Each structure stands twice: as C-alpha cells, then as structure tokens.
Amino acid sequence: xxxxxxxxxxxxxxxxxxxxxxxxxxxxxxxxxxxxxxxxxxxxxxxxxxxxxxxxxxxxxxxxxxxxxxxxxxxxxxxxxxxxxxxxxxxxxxxxxxxxxxxx
Amino acid sequence: xxxxxxxxxxxxxxxxxxxxxxxxxxxxxxxxxxxxxxxxxxxxxxxxxxxxxxxxxxxxxxxxxxxxxxxxxxxxxxxxxxxxxxxxxxxxxxxxxxxxxxxx
Numbered sequence: 001x002x003x004x005x006x007x008x009x010x011x012x013x014x015x016x017x018x019x020x021x022x023x024x025x026x027x028x029x030x031x032x033x034x035x036x037x038x039x040x041x042x043x044x045x046x047x048x049x050x051x052x053x054x055x056x057x058x059x060x061x062x063x064x065x066x067x068x069x070x071x072x073x074x075x076x077x078x079x080x081x082x083x084x085x086x087x088x089x090x091x092x093x094x095x096x097x098x099x100x101x102x103x104x
Numbered sequence: 105x106x107x108x109x110x111x112x113x114x115x116x117x118x119x120x121x122x123x124x125x126x127x128x129x130x131x132x133x134x135x136x137x138x139x140x141x142x143x144x145x146x147x148x149x150x151x152x153x154x155x156x157x158x159x160x161x162x163x164x165x166x167x168x169x170x171x172x173x174x175x176x177x178x179x180x181x182x183x184x185x186x187x188x189x190x191x192x193x194x195x196x197x198x199x200x201x202x203x204x205x206x207x208x
Contacts, residue, residue, distance in 0.1 A: 001115075002114065002115055002116065003112045003113060003114045003115060003131070004112060004113045004115065005112045006110060006112075007111060007112070007113055008107045008108060008109045008110075008111070009107060009108045009111055009113055009128075009130050009140065010106065010107045011105075011106055011107060011108065011140065011161065011203060012106070012161060012162070012201060013140070013142055013161075013201045015142070015199055015201070018199065019142060019144050019199035020144075022126070022142045022199075024113075024128050024140055026113050027107070036113065036115065036117070036128055038117055038119070038123060038126045038142070040123050040124075040144075057115065057116060057117075058116070095119055095122065095123035095126075097116060097117045097119070099115060
C-alpha cells in the first residue's frame with residue numbers, strides 16, 4: 001500500500017535538530033498514529049516514550065539500539081523496533097525517508 | 105483548522121535539492137491535492153506546472169515571483185501565488201514549513 005487512506009494529517013511539521021529531522025503526523029480513525037519523516041545526513045539521538053517501530057523507506061544509516069554495543073547497518077528498506085522509555089542513536093549517511101509507528 | 109481530515113497521504117516523500125526541500129503529498133476526495141513541505145536554509149528555484157498557492161506556516165524567506173524584480177520578504181505566516189508554467193526563486197533564511205496548493 002503506497003498511501004494511507006481515510007486519515008487526518010496535522011498541518012504543522014514536527015521539527016528537530018534545526019530541521020535536519022522533520023516529520024508529519026498522520027492520525028488514524030482508531031486513535032493510533034504514525035509520523036512520516038525525513039532525516040538529513042548527521043548524527044542524532046532520540047528518546048522514546050512509547051514503543052516505536054521505525055520503517056526505513058529509503059536511505060542509508062547506522063542505528064545503535066538500546067542495550068546494544070554493535071551498530072546495525074541499514075542500506076535498503078528495513079524495519080527496527082525501539083522499546084518504550086529508551087534512547088537510540090542514528091548515524092544517517094544519505095537522506096532517509098521513514099515511517100515511525102507508535103505502539104501502546 | 106489545524107489538520108486535514110478524511111484525506112489520503114502518500115507514504116513516500118518528495119525529495120528535492122538533496123533533501124534540503126522535502127514534502128508529503130496529501131490527496132483530497134475531490135481529486136485535489138496539497139503538499140506539506142519543509143525547506144532548509146538555502147537558495148532554490150522552482151518551476152510550476154499548475155498555478156500554486158504557497159502558504160508559509162513558519163519560517164523567514166525572500167521570494168522572487170515571476171515578472172518581478174523586487175524580492176518579497178516573508179517574516180511571518182503569509183501566502184503568495186505563483187502562476188502556472190512559471191518559475192520562482194526562494195532565499196530561505198530559517199527552517200520553513202509550508203503548504204503548497206495546486207490550482208487547475
């Protein structure tokens with residue numbers, strides 16, 4: 001499925017790291033949401049409140065997941081999961097297009 | 105209205121200028137569309153196919169509209185219109201959050 005149907009979209013962007021990471025919030029009828037985001041090359045650390053599933057649609061990056069000492073290399077579309085109340089690090093090498101889902 | 109309801113959203117981003125300009129496409133039931141975009145600081149030139157209305161939600165920038173020799177300064181939320189089959193130039197000073205509507 002290349003698009004979400006019957007959703008709401010928040011007009012204002014979410015802006016982080018001086019705009020090097022931005023996203024748009026998409027709300028579903030059942031109350032769940034995803035963000036559709038772009039990350040430009042750089043190094044970032046994020047904290048989670050809920051569990052998150054990151055679906056990398058395009059881009060090359062390395063990810064350090066909580067409790068890991070080895071970076072995960074992503075060079076093609078891939079998903080990874082981050083537990084709630086944790087932090088993870090990213091080294092983004094090329095413009096990265098992602099979908100982040102939030103799980104209760 | 106802070107969000108669009110009952111719309112479709114294309115999952116993949118539109119990426120221009122090595123990711124310094126990106127947008128997401130929102131499709132309405134009546135067949136019309138807008139893009140929700142982010143521009144990072146930089147200088148850009150865009151061409152239009154349809155007439156476009158640019159609604160600047162946040163950001164500081166200067167705009168050179170077709171047929172003008174004076175730059176329009178935007179320092180707060182503002183709208184400007186660009187005719188079809190034209191080109192316009194932008195000097196973006198701070199991260200800019202925009203909505204572009206396409207008019208037949």
